[in-house]
Amino acid sequence: MSTDRASTPRRLLPSLLGVVMLLMGLALLAGGIKLATLGGSLYYLLSGLxxxxxGALLLAGRRAALPLYALVLFASTLWSLWExxxxxxxxxxxxxxxxxxxxxxxxxxxxxxLLAGVPYALGTGTLSVAVVLAGAxxxxxxxTHPGEIQGQLDRDTAGTASGAPAMPEGDWQAYGRTAFGDRYSPLAQITPANADKLQPAWTYRTGDIPGPNDPGETTAENTPLKVNGMLYVCTPHSKVIALDPDTGKEIWRYDPQISTQNAANFKGWAHMTCRGVSYHDDAAYAASGQSPAAAxxxxxxxxxxxxxxxxxxxxxxxxxxxxEGFGDKGQIDLRANIGTFAAGGxxxxxxxxxxxxxxxxxxxxxxxxxxxxxxxxxxxxDVHDGHLVWNWDSGNPDDTTPIAPGQxxxxxxxxxxxxxxxxxxxxLMYLPMGNQMPDQWGGNRTEASEKYSAGVTALDIATGHVRWTYQFTHHDLWDMDVGGQPSLMDIKTADGIKPAVIASTKQGSVYVLDRTNGQPIVPIDEVPVPGGAVTGDHTAPTQPKSQLNFMPPVMTERDMWGVTPFDQMLCxxxxxxxxYDGAFTPPSLQGSLVYPGNFGVFxxxxxxxxxxxxxxxxxxxxMAFVDKLVPASDVEGGPARKSxxxxxxxxxxxxxxxxxNAFLSPMGLPCQAPAWGYVAAVDMTTHQVIWKHKNGTVRDNSPVPLPLTMGVPALGGTFxxxxxxxxxxxTLDQYLRAYDVRNGKQLWEARLPAGAQTTPMTYTGKDGRQYVLVVAGGHGSLGTKQGDYVMAFALPK
Incomplete structure (x- = not known):
């Protein structure tokens, strides 16, 4: 041993590192013991030790620290590969x-x-091998691309045409473009060959931003319409603005002067949003041979x-x-015959x-x-004078006669x-149904509510009578209401073209039914699910699972994630x-993992x-969520509702x-491993996924704003x-993206000034150019940056 090597100043760095590693090891050891007592992995206990x-050997200045740490790193690498x-x-x-x-x-x-104790070459050699192995x-x-599917669509047409109502190709006349909710435009000016040349055409700011009396979950979810030579935008405060499609110049504005009913002081008001307005043109029906009402x-x-x-x-x-001729001087009070409710309820x-x-x-x-x-x-x-023609109440489903005053x-x-x-x-019209409150307890639900919750119900347009209904979640205890607009499509099958209704769901199944009678086109299986609801409630023994689904595999401990081993261990x-017993684990007093979570797969x-x-x-x-039931006697003493x-x-x-709440680590990051969001395409003639890719970056949601493509959730739709x-x-990052439908390749992206948790649309301007339009206003409940932007993109002139 040389005096120089053993000198105190030169041993300071190993000693400092030793202190750090000792503390880290003890933290892992403590958490590892806890995890082991719960039946979890022994890795954290052993690696902590x-x-x-x-760390202790470094503090003692012993070279034995090197081969020991090499063993820890080597074992960690093998364990990680195994998991x-x-x-x-x-x-x-x-x-x-x-x-x-x-x-x-x-x-x-x-x-x-470090002091001698093991051969110098053994210490550095073994550690070098372990480091190289981990790095390699x-x-x-x-x-590798786990979770992704690489594929290519090998056709441009299947010999079918859209059965959706006709409209000018350059228009977008309804939220889903047509009454079919297909979100498909026949425009073809923008192609995979030129989409990367898209550039900003104009930007308009509505001036509608969250105010001091607004609920925290003020959200911009609007899809504008393009019809009648104008764009129609709806803001979170229910203002309607008509814009010139070519320039974004404001033509007119209507402000209904809504009452916020002191929403900021009432935490029951969950949302303030306007997804859109609807359009009706008498001339369109006259042109199709149908006579509009005389009014x-x-x-x-x-x-x-x-x-x-x-x-x-x-x-x-x-x-x-x-x-003025509609309803009471142009409006209908939807509170009529509803009864009492709190602000925003x-x-x-x-x-x-x-x-x-x-x-x-x-x-x-x-x-x-x-x-x-x-x-x-x-x-x-009535579309012209506003009188009530029929009402369908799922609690009284057979009587659609307009309700009498006072009832x-x-x-x-x-x-x-x-x-x-x-x-x-x-x-026929197709209703995506929610459920009876409350979401996580159903001990007193009625027979009618059990029948019509969490599915699609087809009503006769003229009378409101039920023609058929199909339930997608039995006795829903997980807030699995059908959130998306059903899409109507004529599908090519072995038995010929069939008129279909396609319903995406929070639990991940995509149900494809014959829209004439509600019979499955894609088979649906009733699969056993976990039981064991709390006292006073029950669970359904099976749940309907479509053979076309994006349901995730059952989560395991090895799916827990973190940016370090420490937050991963805590998760x-x-x-x-x-x-957690898999999908449809019932809510519990213990706390249950709900996966897919409340925001759903769709x-x-x-x-x-x-x-x-x-x-x-x-x-x-x-994204996984956690539901924990609280006895009513303890509700008042618990944390107050904020959202x-x-x-x-x-x-x-x-x-x-x-x-x-979302299942998050102490660092506020998801406890489950990425990816958390994808884009994918399905061949509807075979019901097979063609391709599936991770989508979106963590640039706007991580402590360090790096554009890492990990795949992030997206609340909103596609076209x-x-x-x-x-x-x-x-997506939770601030981008509008374009994809090649044949293989999912991302063709282009544009950075947006705010979150755009909405569904974009496309149209043709008076100048003949195809525009892509998006509202970027942010989303209060997701914490994305808020704003008031309406942005159009087009190819260069």
Missing amino acids: GIALT VGLDWWQLVPRLALWFVLGLVLLLPWFRRP TAIASQF ANACPRRLFLPTADTRLIALDADTGKVC YYSTSPPAVTKDLVVIGGHVTDNVSTDEPSGVVRAY HYTRNSPNMWSLISFDEKLG RIDFKQLR DWGGVSVDPERQIMFVNPNY ETEGIQANKGAPYGVIM MTKGGVAFLSA
């Missing part, structure tokens, strides 16, 4: 910290001062606006003036369905406030808060402490379909409240074009 001993294989985003967080520490130990300032493993993992002398072209303070207003689409967040003679509207009901909430009634009003619809019946699709040739502990964004290529474009999401995912949801009138390009803007 090894790292703590390494996750060559999956970069799961492998690297397991090894990166240990790899860096190994490199540091190999630096001469750390290894040379990480490099190899960059060339249509004023406002022959009109917009229907649902407001956040529970009104339905008819506007002249030319001028923005109120159509009932209104329509989605645009109504508008047929030849009717405007049909449902309503959002705030989740998990009480068992005495407004009715989920769907009402059909009330069934309280707390299942509601329809999303968008209706309809087929006027068949005379493993949380996972083992929760109840939510209100729905899907888009290309009837010519016979494909479906989707953006599935994978639908913060504090105790009271469920007044039920024996349990509930705490719901496709005949040109072979699909678009999506709804």
Whole structure:
């Protein structure tokens, strides 16, 4: 031993590192013991012991620290490969910290001062091999794509045509472009060959931003319409703005002066949003040989606006003036016959369905406030004078006769808060149904609510009578309401062309039914699911699973994730402490893992379909939630409700409240491994996934704003074009993206000034150019950057 090597100043660095590693090891050891007692992996206990001993040897100045740490790093590499294989985003967080520490130990300032005890070559040699092996493993993992499907669509057409109602190719006349909710445009100016040349054409700012009296979950989810030579934009405060499609210049503006009802002081108001307005043109029906009602002398072209303070207003689409002949001086008070509710507790967040003679509207009901909430009634009003034609109340489904003054619809019946699709040739409309409140406890649900919850119900357009219904989640205890607008499409099958309705769901199944009778086109299997609900409730023994689905595999402990081994270990502990028996694990007092979570694999964004290529474009999401029931006696003393995912949801009138939140680590990152969001395409003639790719970066959601393509959730929808390009803007990072529908290749992206959790659209301007339009206003409940932007993109002139 040389005096120089043993000198105190030169041993300072190894000693400091020793302290750090000792503390890290002890932390892992403590957590590892806890995890082991829960039946979890022994890795953290053993690695914690090894790292703590390494730290102690460094403090003692012993060279034995090097081969010991080499053993820890080597074992960690093998363990990581055994758990996750060559999956970069799961492998690297397991090894990166240990790899860096190994490199540091190999630096001469750390290894040379160490006292003898093992041969010098043995210490540095074994550690060098372990470091190289860990690094090589990480490099190899960059060339794999777990969870993705590589494929290529080999056709441009399947010999079918869209059966959707005709409109000018350059228009976008309804939320889903047509009454079919297909989100498919026949425009072809933008193609995979030139999409990368898209550039900003114009930007308009609405001036509508969240105010001090607004609920925290003020959201911009609007898809504008392009019709009547104008663009029609709806803002979160229910303002309607008409813009010039070529320039974005404002033509007119209507402000309904909504009452926020002091929403900021009432945490029951869950959302303030306007997904869109609806359009009706008498001339369009006259041109098709159908005679519009005689009352249509004023406002022959009109917009229907649902407001956040529970009104339905008819506007002249030319001028923005109120159509005085509709309802009571241009508006209908949707509070009629509903009964009492708290501020924001009932209104329509989605645009109504508008047929030849009717405007049909449902309503959002705030989740998990009480068992005495407004009715989920769907009402059909005369499109011209606004008188009530029929009402379908899922709590009283057989009587659609307009309700008498002074009476009330069934309280707390299942509601329809999303968008209706309809087929006027068949005379049917298709309702995506929610469930009866509260979401996580169903001990007192009625027979009618059990029948109509969480499925699609087809009503006769003229009378509102039920023609058929199909339920997708039995006795729903997980908020698995059907959020997306059903898409109608004529599908090529072995038995010929079949008229289909396609319903995407939160639990991940995509149900494909014959829209004439509700019979499955894609087989649906009833599969056993976990039981064991809390006292007073029950679970269904089976749940319907479509053979076309994006349901994730059952989550295991090895799926827990973190940016370091420490937060990953804490997530493993949380996972083992929760109840989880796979999909449809019932809520519990212990706390249950809900996966897919409350936002679902598919939510209100729905899907888009290309009837010519016979494909479906989707953006599935994978985020787990935690539901923990709280006895009613403990609700008052718990954390107050701040939003639908913060504090105790009271469920007044039920024996349990509930705490719901995303399954996150102490660092605020998902506990489950990425990817959390994909884009994918399905061949609807074979029901097979053609391709599936991770989508979106963590640039706007991580502590360090790096554009790492890990795949992030997207709340909002997609559209496709005949040109072979699909678009999506709804990811948690601020981008609008274009994809080649043949293989999923990302063709282009544009950075947006705010979040765009909405569904973009496309149209042709007066100048003949194809534009892509997106509203970037942010989303209060997701925490994306808020704004007031309407942005158009086009190819260079």
